[in-house]
Amino acid sequence: MDVQRHNKTHKKTPNELENETEVHDDTFKTLLEDSAREAYSRPWHRIERGLRLNRLRIFIEEISPQFNMTKDEKDAFFIFLQKALDKKLLNTLKVVLYDQEKQRITSIRGLEIKRNQENVLKWGFSTKKQRSDITRKKRRDDIPSISTEPTNMIIVNQSNTDN
Numbered sequence: 001m002d003v004q005r006h007n008k009t010h011k012k013t014p015n016e017l018e019n020e021t022e023v024h025d026d027t028f029k030t031l032l033e034d035s036a037r038e039a040y041s042r043p044w045h046r047i048e049r050g051l052r053l054n055r056l057r058i059f060i061e062e063i064s065p066q067f068n069m070t071k072d073e074k075d076a077f078f079i080f081l082q083k084a085l086d087k088k089l090l091n092t093l094k095v096v097l098y099d100q101e102k103q104r105i106t107s108i109r110g111l112e113i114k115r116n117q118e119n120v121l122k123w124g125f126s127t128k129k130q131r132s133d134i135t136r137k138k139r140r141d142d143i144p145s146i147s148t149e150p151t152n153m154i155i156v157n158q159s160n161t162d163n
Contacts, residue, residue: 044098044105045091052090055098056081059105067113073121077113080123089125 039051047055060074060081069077081090090096090108097106113123 040103041100043100044093044096047098049085052085053082055103055105056085056090059108062104063113067115067121069121077121077123084125 039047040055044052057078060069060078063069064074084090095109097109098104099106110125111123112126113121115121
């Protein structure tokens with residue numbers, strides 16, 4: 001008789017089923033919320049593209065009062081930043097300064113935003129200026145070549161003083 005009870009399926013009442021799904025839904029929601037909070041606290045280069053776009057939107061909203069941006073200017077500026085992200089100009093930690101604790105972009109290096117005399121907002125990335133104090137590899141054009149034309153040369157007579 002015990003064997004027969006073990007093979008029988010125990011049906012759960014509708015109340016028991018509702019309670020179980022509510023518990024699963026709550027744990028699933030908390031799991032998703034925790035992972036979303038954790039995702040924004042990662043370093044900038046570890047955040048997924050969609051989440052980066054979200055942070056760029058928030059950055060635009062935070063700087064818009066400073067430049068008196070209209071809605072159209074905000075939209076165009078967001079498209080500009082989105083294209084820059086797609087071109088991998090905003091992928092490094094050196095370009096985008098991101099505060100992980102506040103989960104906000106503090107600044108974007110090289111980004112210049114100005115209003116011209118016609119009251120039109122212009123933006124873009126400043127070009128890098130080549131540093132003159134670093135050594136660089138000589139290009140083929142920089143390598144001195146021997147000329148066939150005669151030039152005035154001064155020959156200095158050097159004697160070997162090493163004994």
